[in-house]
Amino acid sequence: MGIVPVSVSSQIIENLTTGVVTIDRALVVCLVNPAAETIFEFSAKQMVGQPIARFWPDIGLLLEQALAGGQSFTRRDARLPLVGRDACVDLTVTPLMGRAGDRADSLVLEIHAVDRLRRLAHDEEIVDHHQAQRLVVQGLAHEIKNPLGGLRGAAQLLERQLGATEREYTRIIMREADRLQALVDRLSGPARLPRKTAVNIHQIFEHVRSLMLAEVGPAVHFRRDYDPSLPELNADPDQLVQAVLNLVRNSVEALRGPGTIWLRSRVERQFTIGQRRHRQVLRAEIEDTGRGVPPALRETLFYPMVTGRPEGTGLGLSIAQDIVRRHDGLIEYQSEPGRTVFRLFLPFEVKT
Ligand SMILES: Nc1ncnc2c1ncn2[C@@H]1O[C@H](COP(=O)(O)OP(=O)(O)OP(=O)(O)O)[C@@H](O)[C@H]1O
Numbered sequence: 001m002g003i004v005p006v007s008v009s010s011q012i013i014e015n016l017t018t019g020v021v022t023i024d025r026a027l028v029v030c031l032v033n034p035a036a037e038t039i040f041e042f043s044a045k046q047m048v049g050q051p052i053a054r055f056w057p058d059i060g061l062l063l064e065q066a067l068a069g070g071q072s073f074t075r076r077d078a079r080l081p082l083v084g085r086d087a088c089v090d091l092t093v094t095p096l097m098g099r100a101g102d103r104a105d106s107l108v109l110e111i112h113a114v115d116r117l118r119r120l121a122h123d124e125e126i127v128d129h130h131q132a133q134r135l136v137v138q139g140l141a142h143e144i145k146n147p148l149g150g151l152r153g154a155a156q157l158l159e160r161q162l163g164a165t166e167r168e169y170t171r172i173i174m175r176e177a178d179r180l181q182a183l184v185d186r187l188s189g190p191a192r193l194p195r196k197t198a199v200n201i202h203q204i205f206e207h208v209r210s211l212m213l214a215e216v217g218p219a220v221h222f223r224r225d226y227d228p229s230l231p232e233l234n235a236d237p238d239q240l241v242q243a244v245l246n247l248v249r250n251s252v253e254a255l256r257g258p259g260t261i262w263l264r265s266r267v268e269r270q271f272t273i274g275q276r277r278h279r280q281v282l283r284a285e286i287e288d289t290g291r292g293v294p295p296a297l298r299e300t301l302f303y304p305m306v307t308g309r310p311e312g313t314g315l316g317l318s319i320a321q322d323i324v325r326r327h328d329g330l331i332e333y334q335s336e337p338g339r340t341v342f343r344l345f346l347p348f349e350v351k352t
């Protein structure tokens with residue numbers, strides 16, 4: 001077997017889905033690959049040259065022992081503290097011997113985000129279920145549409161032959177037929193395929209924010225945390241506004257009064273959606289301080305007609321997920337009372 005050239009091996013490290021970090025004897029970070037950037041939520045630039053303890057405070061002792069003993073070890077389900085939450089990771093530490101071969105010079109950390117693996121398996125199930133459900137609902141909506149048109153037309157004809165008092169009844173028929181028509185239109189989802197152009201997610205966020213501010217006033221505090229260096233998406237701006245609006249509106253409703261909604265944008269590298277791995281995806285988050293998703297709805301939240309509100313139709317999330325799926329993306333969420341985050345993942349460029 002030939003020797004793999006350095007340029008090729010560094011390319012391999014760059015493209016691994018496993019996070020790789022190397023550290024020296026002083027426990028200072030020397031190398032960070034893109035997968036590790038995603039796991040730690042820091043860039044290589046921010047990490048290299050810094051003590052690993054800054055990013056993973058309680059790992060020091062284990063690493064000291066690995067250096068002293070020259071033994072590699074694996075930790076399953078280790079806790080990696082991140083800002084605002086903990087991640088669960090599998091960690092393998094391998095000491096590299098120095099030139100003299102008598103003691104370890106540096107350590108290689110291989111890190112698997114376990115949460116991510118569990119999440120991916122779950123995602124595919126959600127997406128399959130969701131698509132099956134949508135087909136049923138769309139078929140049903142289609143079947144209702146035609147007779148509904150006939151019903152409304154007949155009421156209109158009848159109206160002409162009736163006196164003023166009876167007309168009130170035909171008006172009720174027409175009004176209710178219109179209401180049903182609007183519901184059926186929403187059930188069918190976006191009528192057209194996305195018309196894609198270059199769009200900036202921040203424009204979408206800002207547009208939705210101004211729409212909602214006009215609706216809810218100052219009680220809801222909108223805070224923005226944008227990554228200004230994000231590339232543009234190739235997407236349908238109207239449809240994205242619709243999807244984001246549905247999510248922000250849900251947050252406003254969950255607040256039931258004063259509260260805070262965060263709009264956040266980040267890049268994720270080497271990210272898998274369904275079966276496809278993307279080099280770079282957008283992570284757009286809508287976070288609120290509301291009461292959280294009712295536990296009974298957690299597993300079926302994205303299905304059509306699932307609602308926790310007496311006046312809800314349960315279509316907002318289903319439509320948003322549909323739009324994002326048409327852009328090869330995915331919406332997922334995390335929720336507890338006081339903190340609910342909906343995350344939209346959208347690929348910046350689609351790899352085939
Ligand atoms: N940010 C959130 N916080 C708490 N619960 C939420 C949040 N977003 C959605 N939900 C729950 O999920 C349910 C479904 O949301 P979805 O937007 O699909 O329908 P809806 O809001 O009930 O009706 P509509 O069709 O008018 O949007 C909501 O009724 C609510 O119970």
Ligand SMILES: [Mg+2]
Nearest residue numbers: 246250316317
């Ligand atoms: Mg809604």
